[in-house]
Amino acid sequence: MTQKNYSSFAELGIHPNILAAIAEVGYEEPSPIQAKAIPEILAGQDIIGQAQTGTGKTAAFALPILSKLDPHSHHTQVLVLAPTRELALQVADAFESYAKHLPSIKIAAIYGGAPMGPQLKAIRQGAQVLVATPGRLCDHLRKDANFLSEVKFLVLDEADEMLKLGFMEDLESIFKTLPAKRQTALFSATLPASIKAIAEQQLNEPKHIKIAAKTQTVECIEQTYLMVYPEQKNTAILRLLEVEDFDALIAFVRTKQATLDLASELENKGYRAAALNGDIPQAQRERVIESLKDGRLDIVVATDVAARGLDVPRITHVFNVDMPYDPESYVHRIGRTGRAGRTGKALLLVTPRERRMLQTIERVTKQAVSEASLPDASSMLAARIKRLVKTLQPFTISNDTQHYYLDLIDKFTTDLNCTTEQLAAALLRCISNRRPLSAEEIERTEPKLTPITNKREPRERKERSNRGDRSERKGRGERSERTERSSRTSSRSNDKVTEGKIRCRTPVGSLDGVAAKNILGAILNEAGINKDQIGKITIRPSFSLIELPEKGLDKILTKLRDTRVAGKPLKLRRYRED
Numbered sequence: 133m134t135q136k137n138y139s140s141f142a143e144l145g146i147h148p149n150i151l152a153a154i155a156e157v158g159y160e161e162p163s164p165i166q167a168k169a170i171p172e173i174l175a176g177q178d179i180i181g182q183a184q185t186g187t188g189k190t191a192a193f194a195l196p197i198l199s200k201l202d203p204h205s206h207h208t209q210v211l212v213l214a215p216t217r218e219l220a221l222q223v224a225d226a227f228e229s230y231a232k233h234l235p236s237i238k239i240a241a242i243y244g245g246a247p248m249g250p251q252l253k254a255i256r257q258g259a260q261v262l263v264a265t266p267g268r269l270c271d272h273l274r275k276d277a278n279f280l281s282e283v284k285f286l287v288l289d290e291a292d293e294m295l296k297l298g299f300m301e302d303l304e305s306i307f308k309t310l311p312a313k314r315q316t317a318l319f320s321a322t323l324p325a326s327i328k329a330i331a332e333q334q335l336n337e338p339k340h341i342k343i344a345a346k347t348q349t350v351e352c353i354e355q356t357y358l359m360v361y362p363e364q365k366n367t368a369i370l371r372l373l374e375v376e377d378f379d380a381l382i383a384f385v386r387t388k389q390a391t392l393d394l395a396s397e398l399e400n401k402g403y404r405a406a407a408l409n410g411d412i413p414q415a416q417r418e419r420v421i422e423s424l425k426d427g428r429l430d431i432v433v434a435t436d437v438a439a440r441g442l443d444v445p446r447i448t449h450v451f452n453v454d455m456p457y458d459p460e461s462y463v464h465r466i467g468r469t470g471r472a473g474r475t476g477k478a479l480l481l482v483t484p485r486e487r488r489m490l491q492t493i494e495r496v497t498k499q500a501v502s503e504a505s506l507p508d509a510s511s512m513l514a515a516r517i518k519r520l521v522k523t524l525q526p527f528t529i530s531n532d533t534q535h536y537y538l539d540l541i542d543k544f545t546t547d548l549n550c551t552t553e554q555l556a557a558a559l560l561r562c563i564s565n566r567r568p569l570s571a572e573e574i575e576r577t578e579p580k581l582t583p584i585t586n587k588r589e590p591r592e593r594k595e596r597s598n599r600g601d602r603s604e605r606k607g608r609g610e611r612s613e614r615t616e617r618s619s620r621t622s623s624r625s626n627d628k629v630t631e632g633k634i635r636c637r638t639p640v641g642s643l644d645g646v647a648a649k650n651i652l653g654a655i656l657n658e659a660g661i662n663k664d665q666i667g668k669i670t671i672r673p674s675f676s677l678i679e680l681p682e683k684g685l686d687k688i689l690t691k692l693r694d695t696r697v698a699g700k701p702l703k704l705r706r707y708r709e710d
């Protein structure tokens with residue numbers, strides 16, 4: 133391959149203000165798809181990028197496009213089409229963060245399920261970058277057919293997903309409104325004939341960019357994965373660490389900031405942990421690795437760049453906290469354990485959107501990765517007790533100094549006015565770092581994790597194949613919500629609403645960072661009712677259900693009309709199962 137190997141963003145020719153923003157986000161080096169796509173896009177080439185979520189594809193198109201924008205023109209210059217509201221928001225957020233030091237660049241997200249007015253205003257106020265779902269964009273085009281006439285860059289993101297969701301017709305009408313002279317990048321995980329046909333018609337001699345996946349084998353490593361929402365990763369890790377019997381562990385994350393955040397969270401919980409990233413001076417990095425080797429440290433949280441060349445035979449576990457960019461990098465990471473014929477363990481955290489990368493890893497490594505189960509309260513308790521026994525063991529072997537302690541027991545029980553058993557219990561509490569030693573207490577105090585199944589719900593599959601229905605154009609956010617609702621409905625057939633209560637629904641859920649206590653607090657504060665009047669609260673990723681008293685419900689809903697939780701309007705409505 134004649135392609136130059138780019139190992140830094142600066143070498144790629146990105147605008148200096150964008151380089152500053154990338155440094156702040158904490159990216160250390162371009163991902164493989166970025167190293168290949170960025171120079172092509174900067175050179176004005178149309179591309180087909182065969183890449184899926186998790187490869188860094190958003191930055192692969194956002195960084196060069198932002199570098200080429202004309203900040204003085206207040207027309208829409210960039211149109212990114214994405215299949216779902218969720219992805220459109222994510223891409224718009226990514227653009228925002230990369231454009232942080234490009235003051236005159238405005239970015240707007242256009243998607244269904246939200247009022248048209250503010251979106252129209254953003255378009256009219258000269259957002260140079262529009263990130264849109266096709267259905268809603270067509271709704272806007274029906275009102276004003278001209279606002280895309282100055283578009284210079286078109287990106288079709290997750291093109292295969294857009295077609296699966298039935299957006300072909302919408303895409304065709306959008307293409308008609310775009311200038312013929314423009315640069316186009318099409319990103320798709322797969323390239324079925326329908327996508328190739330679009331590429332043929334809409335792209336100009338495109339270059340096909342694909343990151344080759346070589347088959348790699350990994351032996352002596354027990355591989356598992358756990359599905360988790362991004363914001364619950366650290367909670368999941370802390371819980372897994374409690375029951376894992378590890379010697380040394382390396383946790384891989386993507387950004388410098390993430391190394392610092394996780395390492396400090398682990399230190400706070402009493403683990404001997406340190407961060408390893410490209411910003412840490414070489415001498416200090418070497419000290420961290422030496423400490424991991426000789427057992428003064430047990431956990432290192434590293435980026436791929438900083439962990440390069442790290443060879444520590446003590447490593448029994450590799451945690452892939454953030455998804456690697458490709459299977460090759462996965463194999464490379466987990467190869468840090470299972471050295472010298474020993475067995476090692478590798479865990480991969482997978483967010484719902486990264487399911488496909490998990491499948492790619494399994495295909496390329498020709499090995500199944502099994503689903504890990506999240507430890508429950510009783511297994512956490514068993515692990516805590518086992519650890520305490522192990523800690524106490526060396527101190528119980530009688531020796532010459534033992535009698536001092538025995539003598540002191542009398543003094544302590546007298547001074548504290550307690551029995552020997554009560555003293556022993558207090559000491560246990562002391563050495564357990566105040567971590568509860570009863571399953572009920574653990575259950576009560578542990579942060580809750582939202583379970584996710586890796587299998588698509590049958591209803592979701594059906595909805596996907598029925599995408600001709602235009603009412604479903606609003607994107608995955610709403611679609612998955614329906615799926616969640618349908619799966620809950622079936623699992624809830626016995627779950628009756630409490631007598632005298634009505635189930636109400638808010639579009640705020642755990643993905644908005646909301647817990648039951650926040651909703652409860654907001655309702656108690658603003659509705660003027662007491663706690664007993666509120667029934668079950670069920671938090672789902674993108675919505676929540678709350679039981680409220682049947683009597684006086686309308687009044688309560690009126691009082692809560694302007695209530696906000698986690699910065700979002702509560703918008704409580706009676707919930708109807710359909």
Ligand code: AMP
Nearest residue numbers: 159161162163185186187188189190386
């Ligand atoms: P994407 O495949 O575009 O959805 O990106 C997946 C994740 O990788 C996002 O959280 C990005 O912020 C992150 N990411 C993208 N490029 C890099 C990079 N060069 N270094 C570290 N993280 C990155």
